[in-house]
Amino acid sequence: MVVVWVRTYGALSSHSIEEGVDKGDGAPVAFPRKRVKVREILARLHIPEEAVAFVAINGVKCTKDAWVTDGDKIAIFPLVAGG
Amino acid sequence: MSYRWEVLRVNLSTGSVAKEPLNKSWTEKYFGGRGLGAKYLYEELEGGIDPLSADNELILATGPFTGTIVPCSGKLAITTKSPATGMILDCSIGGCFAPQLKFAGYDMLIIEGQAEKPVYLSIDNEKVEIHDASHLWSKGIFETESQLHEEHGMGAVVLSIGPAGENLIRFACIGSEYYRQAGRGGIGSVMGSKRLKAVVCSGGKDVTVFDMPRLLELAKKAIREDVLTDTNLWAHVEGTPSIVEMSNSSGVFPTRNYQDGVFAGAQKINADSIQKLRPHKKACFACALGCGNYLCVEDITVEGPEYETLALAGANCGVDDLRAIAKFNADCDDLGMDTISLGNVLGFAMEMTERGMKDFGIRFGDVETYLKMPRLVAYRKGVGKELSRGVKQLAKTYGGAEFAMQVKGLELPGYDPRGSWAMGLAYATASRGGCHMSAWPVADEAFGDLDPFTIEGKAQLVITGQHYNAIKFSLILCDFWALSMDTMSEMVSCVLGREVPTANLEKAGERVWNLLRLFNVREGFKVADDSLPARIFKDPLKSGTPAGRVLPREQFDSMLREYYQLRGWDSEGVPTPEKLKELEM
Amino acid sequence: MKHKVGVDINNKQKDRAVAVMLSREGGGNMKLILDSEKCTGCKLCELACSAKHQGVFNPKKAHLKIIDQYTETGRETRLKSCTLCLKCVETCPVEAITFNGKWLVIDDGLCTGCGDCVDVCPEGVVFLNSEGTAAIPNFCEGNPYCVEWCPHEAIHKEEDVA
Numbered sequence: 001m002v003v004v005w006v007r008t009y010g011a012l013s014s015h016s017i018e019e020g021v022d023k024g025d026g027a028p029v030a031f032p033r034k035r036v037k038v039r040e041i042l043a044r045l046h047i048p049e050e051a052v053a054f055v056a057i058n059g060v061k062c063t064k065d066a067w068v069t070d071g072d073k074i075a076i077f078p079l080v081a082g083g
Numbered sequence: 084m085s086y087r088w089e090v091l092r093v094n095l096s097t098g099s100v101a102k103e104p105l106n107k108s109w110t111e112k113y114f115g116g117r118g119l120g121a122k123y124l125y126e127e128l129e130g131g132i133d134p135l136s137a138d139n140e141l142i143l144a145t146g147p148f149t150g151t152i153v154p155c156s157g158k159l160a161i162t163t164k165s166p167a168t169g170m171i172l173d174c175s176i177g178g179c180f181a182p183q184l185k186f187a188g189y190d191m192l193i194i195e196g197q198a199e200k201p202v203y204l205s206i207d208n209e210k211v212e213i214h215d216a217s218h219l220w221s222k223g224i225f226e227t228e229s230q231l232h233e234e235h236g237m238g239a240v241v242l243s244i245g246p247a248g249e250n251l252i253r254f255a256c257i258g259s260e261y262y263r264q265a266g267r268g269g270i271g272s273v274m275g276s277k278r279l280k281a282v283v284c285s286g287g288k289d290v291t292v293f294d295m296p297r298l299l300e301l302a303k304k305a306i307r308e309d310v311l312t313d314t315n316l317w318a319h320v321e322g323t324p325s326i327v328e329m330s331n332s333s334g335v336f337p338t339r340n341y342q343d344g345v346f347a348g349a350q351k352i353n354a355d356s357i358q359k360l361r362p363h364k365k366a367c368f369a370c371a372l373g374c375g376n377y378l379c380v381e382d383i384t385v386e387g388p389e390y391e392t393l394a395l396a397g398a399n400c401g402v403d404d405l406r407a408i409a410k411f412n413a414d415c416d417d418l419g420m421d422t423i424s425l426g427n428v429l430g431f432a433m434e435m436t437e438r439g440m441k442d443f444g445i446r447f448g449d450v451e452t453y454l455k456m457p458r459l460v461a462y463r464k465g466v467g468k469e470l471s472r473g474v475k476q477l478a479k480t481y482g483g484a485e486f487a488m489q490v491k492g493l494e495l496p497g498y499d500p501r502g503s504w505a506m507g508l509a510y511a512t513a514s515r516g517g518c519h520m521s522a523w524p525v526a527d528e529a530f531g532d533l534d535p536f537t538i539e540g541k542a543q544l545v546i547t548g549q550h551y552n553a554i555k556f557s558l559i560l561c562d563f564w565a566l567s568m569d570t571m572s573e574m575v576s577c578v579l580g581r582e583v584p585t586a587n588l589e590k591a592g593e594r595v596w597n598l599l600r601l602f603n604v605r606e607g608f609k610v611a612d613d614s615l616p617a618r619i620f621k622d623p624l625k626s627g628t629p630a631g632r633v634l635p636r637e638q639f640d641s642m643l644r645e646y647y648q649l650r651g652w653d654s655e656g657v658p659t660p661e662k663l664k665e666l667e668m
Numbered sequence: 669m670k671h672k673v674g675v676d677i678n679n680k681q682k683d684r685a686v687a688v689m690l691s692r693e694g695g696g697n698m699k700l701i702l703d704s705e706k707c708t709g710c711k712l713c714e715l716a717c718s719a720k721h722q723g724v725f726n727p728k729k730a731h732l733k734i735i736d737q738y739t740e741t742g743r744e745t746r747l748k749s750c751t752l753c754l755k756c757v758e759t760c761p762v763e764a765i766t767f768n769g770k771w772l773v774i775d776d777g778l779c780t781g782c783g784d785c786v787d788v789c790p791e792g793v794v795f796l797n798s799e800g801t802a803a804i805p806n807f808c809e810g811n812p813y814c815v816e817w818c819p820h821e822a823i824h825k826e827e828d829v830a
Contacts, residue, residue, distance in 0.1 A: 056328075060334075081526065363705065
């Protein structure tokens with residue numbers, strides 16, 4: 001079993017059915033296996049991949065095929081234009 | 084249609100106020116805003132003038148979308164020659180000055196000459212007057228606006244400078260609605276050199292478009308389906324502070340004078356820390372997003388801080404105290420100074436002090452001294468006298484040029500090119516110096532799927548971005564609506580009543596870009612100036628995804644060569660006659 | 669000598685006051701409400717109003733005004749719109765403006781463009797249109813356009829049901 005802390009930014013939390021993913025440290029999300037791909041987390045939260053700019057694991061950018069393990073903090077960032 | 088076909092020309096040396104027709108054929112090639120302002124400035128100035136003399140002009144330009152219901156169309160383009168760089172400079176300011184200028188009956192305001200004593204300009208539809216401003220001179224922007232609202236009504240919109248602009252500081256800005264700025268390149272000092280304290284504008288005339296029902300239909304649909312979407316809603320939900328975590332997570336967050344790209348204190352100055360203060364969102368005129376965060380941090384009230392301030396005046400100075408950054412921000416807004424440049428200058432000063440190369444009396448994280456800096460710099464007092472010269476000049480005098488983070492005299496903003504190589508090319512080739520608003524390939528590299536550490540396809544990426552922004556900022560649309568050129572084409576066609584296909588807009592974007600380059604070439608800028616500070620080529624980043632990385636010099640040179648080639652410029656970076664002919668220039 | 673008590677009122681004025689009173693009792697006081705926390709001050713509502721009713725973009729020709737400004741004490745965000753005070757109805761010298769129980773109605777044929785209604789409106793949302801007759805707010809006959817356009821649902825209509 002893997003429990004990760006997921007935090008979404010921007011308007012991405014509007015897709016999610018999980019409570020509390022859009023504030024502070026985010027919310028815990030559990031998976032029944034030992035390892036899970038980032039892609040699966042997006043699918044679980046109903047976040048379309050096209051809406052995601054990138055994902056970071058424990059503060060470092062990763063790809064959508066990266067594996068996450070128990071206790072990891074996942075940040076999901078929306079597309080951004082300009083700044 | 085939409086255009087008023089009228090330019091207001093004010094000469095502060097002679098006191099004359101004149102109205103003249105807007106050049107129609109130029110609008111067909113350059114539309115408005117950035118492009119049209121550049122065309123007028125290029126034609127009216129000679130090469131080599133002193134930006135702080137009576138010879139310089141300030142051109143305030145609206146575009147065909149200004150004053151209409153096209154969403155995110157409320158910004159103003161101000162074009163001039165920069166006192167910081169000697170290059171062409173255009174800044175974009177939000178709020179609602181541009182729509183008021185249009186409602187007053189003018190597409191553009193051109194300010195020439197130099198007043199003998201402080202003055203301000205008032206525009207109330209046809210009634211345009213130059214007033215004595217001795218009662219306003221030396222006041223901060225907040226008090227100036229307040230006073231002018233009392234004299235001209237709350238409905239009037241004010242652009243003004245503060246003491247920094249009056250004192251001709253290299254990075255003084257122009258402010259409006261207290262917290263919005265035309266920020267970079269010392270634009271406020273051009274106004275200060277003309278002894279023009281403020282411009283106040285009220286308008287009550289109609290703005291019409293060719294096909295009103297179709298525009299209303301397009302705009303309504305656009306707001307629902309194209310503006311308020313995942314791609315743009317970050318601006319409404321969090322505003323630019325959302326970029327703090329993105330930059331930090333991808334290792335491009337400028338930290339302690341660009342010594343690193345990951346800042347330990349990022350969580351204390353990120354979007355969450357600002358959202359906790361429950362900001363009241365503020366929008367520019369006609370904007371469906373509303374990116375402004377109006378909030379209180381303890382005793383400080385401010386609309387901000389924006390990402391760039393959190394980066395350059397936060398992480399880059401080793402400061403993670405949100406209240407301190409908010410106070411720094413509010414003081415700069417009032418004094419009228421660019422937080423990007425000042426934050427960058429302080430980062431340099433801190434590194435020089437810590438290295439023992441020159442004691443500027445300030446170190447990374449020294450909040451107490453940091454908070455004194457805006458006033459010291461704006462008034463050229465104490466160490467502020469030296470710091471007000473900008474990093475390029477400071478390095479010339481005291482050394483440290485390898486880590487004076489500037490290009491052509493404009494201090495670099497908030498993205499480290501070692502973690503996003505195309506961004507390095509963007510900084511080196513931007514029309515106004517080290518700027519992130521010419522193209523923003525960080526979105527595709529650091530914040531996207533493109534490998535940031537290759538040069539494959541990056542020259543084209545930057546070129547496409549530069550053309551896109553060039554036409555966008557000429558029609559005038561805000562950076563934060565990531566619309567397609569097809570959507571721009573649909574809307575401009577229905578506003579103007581003539582077909583403007585996407586291909587025309589793309590060509591216009593390239594034309595504007597080449598015009599900006601011609602201006603700079605005439606001022607003597609060439610390939611050697613399209614470069615980056617040595618730190619980017621030599622000092623590896625230490626943390627995060629780009630740990631161990633530099634942008635290797637040979638790779639940069641390769642990218643630049645390809646860039647000139649793709650652009651049809653010669654090896655000196657000068658547009659060729661064939662290219663100019665192709666663009667009908 | 670008999671003392672004069674009260675104001676001298678003629679029959680026409682009396683009829684008018686009675687008509688106003690009766691129409692108020694008819695019920696249905698529509699009004700616009702602004703959620704000042706949600707309002708960003710974008711003014712898309714003002715543009716939508718002037719576009720729909722006057723065919724132009726001009727905030728001074730809108731039947732609502734969003735005041736969103738920074739003041740000494742902070743930020744002020746509020747709405748000025750028709751409150752059905754009926755001062756324009758009472759003032760109109762040719763009785764061109766009437767209240768139908770829900771909103772205001774103007775008979776353009778009667779309007780002389782004198783501008784008295786413009787001057788008397790406490791909210792400043794009555795103006796003369798390009799034909800020189802009065803433009804009167806009427807909540808878009810029940811479906812306010814501004815409400816449709818607001819991107820953040822900051823403005824909505826309320827109706828008192830009699």
